[in-house]
Amino acid sequence: MLALRSGLTRALAVKTPVPQMCSSFATGPRQFDGTFYEFRTYCLKPSKMNEFMESIKKNIHLRTAHSELVGFWSVEFGGRVNKVFHIWKYDNFAHRTEVRKGIAKDKEWQQVIVPNLALIDKQEFDITYLVPWCKLEKPPKEGVYELAIFQMKPGGPALWGDAFKRAINAHVNLGYTKLVGVFHTEYGELNRVYVLWWNESADSRAAGRHQSHEDPRVVAAVRESVNYLVSQQNMLLIPVSFSPLK
The missing domain is CATH 3.30.70.100 (Alpha-Beta Plaits)
Known part of the structure; x- marks a missing residue:
């Protein structure tokens, strides 16, 4: 009887594998790849679209020196007019933090972006994973x-x-x-x-x-x-x- 109890105790001590619920969107694969994408939407003041775009076109190289631009678009249809949408790629959150610090210290870029902020009526951004x-x-x-x-x-x-x-x-x-x-x-x-x-x-x-x-x-x-x-x-x-x- 003692031997039976001992064997039963050892059997109970062995953990039974728990089935894992997983979806194709689940965060599991992202544990090994921290890459994320920042979606930014700027709604510009009426009549300021051309002025903003000309400035960004001329100086975007100052910003892309800090991190990767995936794409930059003007909105043709859908919602408010005078809107631009752009996507930026980051390796992880620490990378984005360092980029933002670098941008803040970049005097050339600050001389460009600060005046342009007055042309923007509203900004929205989301952090997304592919x-x-x-x-x-x-x-x-x-x-x-x-x-x-x-x-x-x-x-x-x-x-x-x-x-x-x-x-x-x-x-x-x-x-x-x-x-x-x-x-x-x-x-x-x-x-x-x-x-x-x-x-x-x-x-x-x-x-x-x-x-x-x-x-x-x-x-x-x-x-x-x-x-x-x-x-x-x-x-x-x-x-x-x-x-x-x-």
Whole structure:
């Protein structure tokens, strides 16, 4: 009896593996890659758009000396006019801290940006991660971009991540548009997903969208995803001359 109790005690001491719940958006893969993307949107005062853009175009090299600019666009359609949108890449949060310190000490850049602040009516920015199941793609040639913004139900990617992935892949795999990247907010409006698409033109984007809406494979995937959707919006973006993503 004593031997039986001893064996039972040892058996109970062995921990049973606990199944891990995981979503395709989960933070696990990001533990090994701290890279994140800062999304910045500037709403400029009426009549100040050209003045702001000319100044930035002339001096953007001072800013990109500190960190990598992914893309810079003017907003053509979607929401407020006189708006610019840009994405900056950082290795991790310590890297961003050092960059911000360097920018603050850069007298040349400060002489540029401080006067330009008076031209900006509103600034917004989010910290996002590129989701683990896609990488940042560079389009084959110049075109236009669409930024689709999805506000998902509370509960996080464990609730809606897999369905959302299937909806995105349905469009990509069937060739209706080209995916540049899918980003999930870390700071900002949570449960928000940004999807950046590329098309040759606004007309080709419209044609692809109409065709996809008639494809039962896309319709089925989207129908599943919208069960978790709160709201969505989009913007048509035109890359500026100095944008790395054209």
